Amino acid sequence: MLARIALRLHIMPPHYEALNKSDPDTELLPGAILRLTCAEWWKRKLWLLRCEWREEQLRAACLVSRKTSPYLKPGRVKRVSRTARENTRFPEKFHAGKRRRVHD
Numbered sequence: 001m002l003a004r005i006a007l008r009l010h011i012m013p014p015h016y017e018a019l020n021k022s023d024p025d026t027e028l029l030p031g032a033i034l035r036l037t038c039a040e041w042w043k044r045k046l047w048l049l050r051c052e053w054r055e056e057q058l059r060a061a062c063l064v065s066r067k068t069s070p071y072l073k074p075g076r077v078k079r080v081s082r083t084a085r086e087n088t089r090f091p092e093k094f095h096a097g098k099r100r101r102v103h104d
Helices: 002-008 029-036 039-060 074-103
Strands: none
Touching: none
């Protein structure tokens, strides 16, 4: 029943392709069932579905384009740029940490 609900919402149940075969891998079944009954899993999937639906609405209303306005909130732009800066500094920090450990 949960798998039917997921498919009706266009949410692919976990390991659906592997379990839909004539000879399914039974080791995947417990994990798939646990995910389908997990509230956090559904929360993430429904949130993604909501975001896709909202984006389609905004596109249909012609509110998302490079000319009208970017489809990013100001906080998101800051977060992405901060993450990019931190990712460029990571190799330096990583190698510096290794050097210190060798000398200690």
